[in-house]
Amino acid sequence: xxxxxxxLRHELIGLAGVVERNVxxxxxxxxxxxxxxxxxxxxxxxIVFIAEGIxxxxxxxxxxxxxxxxxxxxxxxxxxxxxxxxLTETVAWERWEGTIEYTFMAPLSRAMHLGGSGVxxxxxxxxxxxxxxxxxxxxxxxxxxxxxxxAALVVLVVASISFFGIGMMTAVLPLISPEKGAQLGFVAxxxxxxxxxxxxPVEVLPQWMQWxxxxxxxxxxxxxxRAAILDGAPLSSMWPQIWPLLVIGxxxxxxxLAIFNRGEVYAKRHGxxxxxx
Amino acid sequence: xxxxxPVPPDALAVDARDLRKEFVRKDRKRGKRRVAALDDVTLKxxxxxxxAILGQNGSGxxxxxxxxSTLLLPDGGGATVFGYDVVRDGKAVRRLVNRVSVExxxxxKMSPSENLHYAAxxxxxxxxxxRDQIPLILERVGFPSDRRGEPMENLSRGMQQKxxxxxxxxxxxxxxxxDEPTTGLDPRSKLEVQEFIREMRSVHDSTILLCxxxxxxxxxxxxxxxxxxxxxxxxxxxxxxxxQRYGAETLEEAFFAATGRGFEDEQDELDAEERKxxx
Numbered sequence: 381x382x383x384x385x386x387x388l389r390h391e392l393i394g395l396a397g398v399v400e401r402n403v404x405x406x407x408x409x410x411x412x413x414x415x416x417x418x419x420x421x422x423x424x425x426x427i428v429f430i431a432e433g434i435x436x437x438x439x440x441x442x443x444x445x446x447x448x449x450x451x452x453x454x455x456x457x458x459x460x461x462x463x464x465x466x467l468t469e470t471v472a473w474e475r476w477e478g479t480i481e482y483t484f485m486a487p488l489s490r491a492m493h494l495g496g497s498g499v500x501x502x503x504x505x506x507x508x509x510x511x512x513x514x515x516x517x518x519x520x521x522x523x524x525x526x527x528x529x530x531a532a533l534v535v536l537v538v539a540s541i542s543f544f545g546i547g548m549m550t551a552v553l554p555l556i557s558p559e560k561g562a563q564l565g566f567v568a569x570x571x572x573x574x575x576x577x578x579x580x581p582v583e584v585l586p587q588w589m590q591w592x593x594x595x596x597x598x599x600x601x602x603x604x605x606r607a608a609i610l611d612g613a614p615l616s617s618m619w620p621q622i623w624p625l626l627v628i629g630x631x632x633x634x635x636x637l638a639i640f641n642r643g644e645v646y647a648k649r650h651g652x653x654x655x656x657x
Numbered sequence: 658x659x660x661x662x663p664v665p666p667d668a669l670a671v672d673a674r675d676l677r678k679e680f681v682r683k684d685r686k687r688g689k690r691r692v693a694a695l696d697d698v699t700l701k702x703x704x705x706x707x708x709a710i711l712g713q714n715g716s717g718x719x720x721x722x723x724x725x726s727t728l729l730l731p732d733g734g735g736a737t738v739f740g741y742d743v744v745r746d747g748k749a750v751r752r753l754v755n756r757v758s759v760e761x762x763x764x765x766k767m768s769p770s771e772n773l774h775y776a777a778x779x780x781x782x783x784x785x786x787x788r789d790q791i792p793l794i795l796e797r798v799g800f801p802s803d804r805r806g807e808p809m810e811n812l813s814r815g816m817q818q819k820x821x822x823x824x825x826x827x828x829x830x831x832x833x834x835x836d837e838p839t840t841g842l843d844p845r846s847k848l849e850v851q852e853f854i855r856e857m858r859s860v861h862d863s864t865i866l867l868c869x870x871x872x873x874x875x876x877x878x879x880x881x882x883x884x885x886x887x888x889x890x891x892x893x894x895x896x897x898x899x900x901q902r903y904g905a906e907t908l909e910e911a912f913f914a915a916t917g918r919g920f921e922d923e924q925d926e927l928d929a930e931e932r933k934x935x936x
Contacts, residue, residue: 387661390781397778401764404775408766408808478762482824485726486779487661487751648730651680651723 394488398496399503402466406504417508424454424516427579445610447520451513452605453578456598459509459536460543460569466501467547468565470494472554481654490644491637494551498544506536526612534615535604538625542597545632546572552643555652572598597628662752664704668740670832670864671702671725677733678720678888694720696888697734702832704739707858707865708893709875711912712885718868719758721885722834725866726754738832752780755830759837761817765810769795769820772809773827780828787827794823799849815846822853826861833857835867839874847874854878872908882908886916 406413431446470493474480483493517524550568553561575589576582576598582590593599604621607613647653678695695717702708712718723729725736727747735742741749763772770791777787795805798819809817818838825833835854839847851874857863869875875882876896883893892899892915896908903914 383661390661393781393783394779397775400778401767401771401775404767404771405764477764478760479764481723481726481728481758482756482762482776483779485728485751485754485756486776487748487781488779489748645730648728651678651729653728 390487391489391492394486395492395496395499397488398493399500402497402500402504417511420458420508420512421515424451424458424512425519427454428516428520430579444522448517448522448524448610449606450579451516451520451522452609453602454516455509455513456536456602456605457569457573457578458512459505460573460598461566462505462508463498463501463540463543464547464550464565464569466497466504467494467544467551468554468562470497470551472562475554475558475654478654484644484653490640494548494637494640497551498547501547502537502540502544505540506533509536524609527610528608528612528614531613531615531618532605532608535601535608535618535621535625538622538629539597539601539604541629542625542632545629545634545636546597548633548636549639551636552640555640555643555647558652572596575599577602594624595628597625597632600624600628662739662741662749664739664753664831668704669701669737670704670706671700671736671738671866673698673700673721673725673734673736675699675734676721676724676731676736678717678724678729679732693888695724695731698885698888698890699734700883700890700893702864702866704864705858705862706881707854707867707879708881708883709867709869709879710883710885710890711869711872711875711908713870713918715887716885717888718885719836720888722756722758722836722866722868725750725832726756726834727751753831754834755825755828755832756834756836757818757821757825757838758835759840761814761821763809763817763820766808768806768808769800769812769823770805772820773824776824777827782827790827791823794826795820798822798826798853815842818842818846818850822850826853826857829861830863833863833865835865835869837869838867839869839871847871851878872912876908884912884915886918891915 428447428450431441431443431450434441434446435443471480474483546568550565553564555561575585575592576596577593578598582593582599585593600621604618607618675697676695676699677693677697679691679693681689682692683689698717698721710718710721720729724731725738725743727743727750730744735744737743738750739753741753743750767775773791774787777791792802792805796802800816800819800823804812804816809820839850842850854865854867855878858865867875867879880895881893882896882899884891892902894902899911900906900908903911905911905914
């Protein structure tokens with residue numbers, strides 16, 4: 381029993397170590413992060429202006445509602461990008477720095493190693509997502525009289541469990557393909573959001589894509605966040621979105637970990653952790 | 658750490674039997690083929706012993722180190738570290754082992770202090786422990802205190818290697834795997850690393866496997882010297898016996914007699930790609 385407690389303590393210290401390292405790195409690269417934030421704001425503006433563009437072209441829409449709908453889609457897209465980026469970089473960055481072998485020969489379970497990246501990614505992603513939302517909403521002068529931001533935040537945090545599980549699956553890609561693996565994380569992000577109604581209702585998709593939407597956590601995250609911000613829906617009414625997120629999360633984390641472990645065995649079998657030296 | 662991976666008093670530090678590792682090599686002429694980087698190597702290290710393995714680039718030294726540190730999975734045979742199997746009991750092995758390699762691999766934008774804090778967490782060390790220990794350990798390896806906060810990328814290779822030694826010392830490994838730790842260092846830094854190796858043995862009771870190109874270093878530090886050539890361990894015995902067996906006056910001559918090749922000349926005989934595959 382004591383050994384289990386001690387082992388768990390070491391694992392949690394290791395998880396905190398990954399968070400600590402990411403704090404150090406973020407501090408060192410803070411100006412780059414600011415530059416990327418500016419790019420994200422610009423990118424989001426290009427999407428959100430579409431609502432005003434439709435009206436200017438003669439379309440009959442509620443511009444403020446459409447602007448907010450697009451903004452939520454863009455913010456969730458950016459948030460998911462950060463989660464996947466951090467998890468994929470768990471391997472890719474360490475390979476680039478040359479530290480990967482030291483990390484993989486340390487006595488830390490892969491769950492905690494990836495968990496540390498996931499915890500930091502969620503915290504950092506939430507800060508960036510909130511800032512992005514505030515900056516772009518202020519730019520368009522959007523008013524949120526009835527919005528329930530607490531409920532929206534809870535939905536996003538619950539969805540993060542599933543995003544983390546899927547992110548673990550993409551994190552293995554740089555182990556298998558050191559050259560191109562990291563970029564494949566963006567493919568997964570795009571595939572996930574295209575079926576989830578990121579800028580449009582899921583109902584406009586072909587039937588087979590709608591079926592995929594039912595197993596995508598981003599679908600429920602976007603539905604819940606939009607209901608909370610656009611309609612002020614209370615958290616108590618969010619159960620239809622929250623339970624699928626919990627179920628997908630409960631399935632995706634062990635699946636993601638199993639896939640990563642398979643990838644790690646492959647890399648150790650074929651000498652792909654480090655290719656020379 | 659040792660509490661979670663207790664070291665049995667009578668266990669061998671390393672017990673490798675017929676250890677084999679192959680990699681797939683592809684080339685246009687011969688297509689895909691498997692090349693043995695380590696060819697049925699058997700070796701035993703007693704606790705507290707220092708063993709040096711001599712071999713050229715591509716001889717399989719780094720592969721041996723990676724197999725023992727659980728970074729590679731063997732294709733044949735097996736190995737234990739203090740009785741723990743490197744495949745089945747990987748985590749127990751990882752608690753006991755650390756490594757210093759030719760490349761001092763760190764996060765280049767982070768400082769020595771930050772890199773060490775990060776590494777120590779993986780071994781279960783808390784903030785309060787590392788806050789006190791890291792400055793002491795850096796001082797012990799001769800790292801100047803006024804440069805602890807500088808990014809690693811601003812430090813010389815010798816300085817970076819000192820931080821690598823501090824990283825190994827911090828986790829108190831029972832088995833220390835040294836993979837060409839002094840290659841490319843100036844003579845003074847080389848002597849400091851060698852002094853560190855002696856201290857790890859005498860003060861910390863570490864067992865040391867030293868893979869090196871440096872024949873003098875091997876002779877000065879190790880009780881036994883092995884010759885690894887094209888993945889095969891040709892000999893493993895005290896340097897004096899090795900020289901006697903091959904009727905040689907120096908280790909270099911013994912190496913030549915054992916392998917049929919000169920120690921330095923051999924570097925040019927393996928093409929770069931072959932070395933990459935076998936490393």
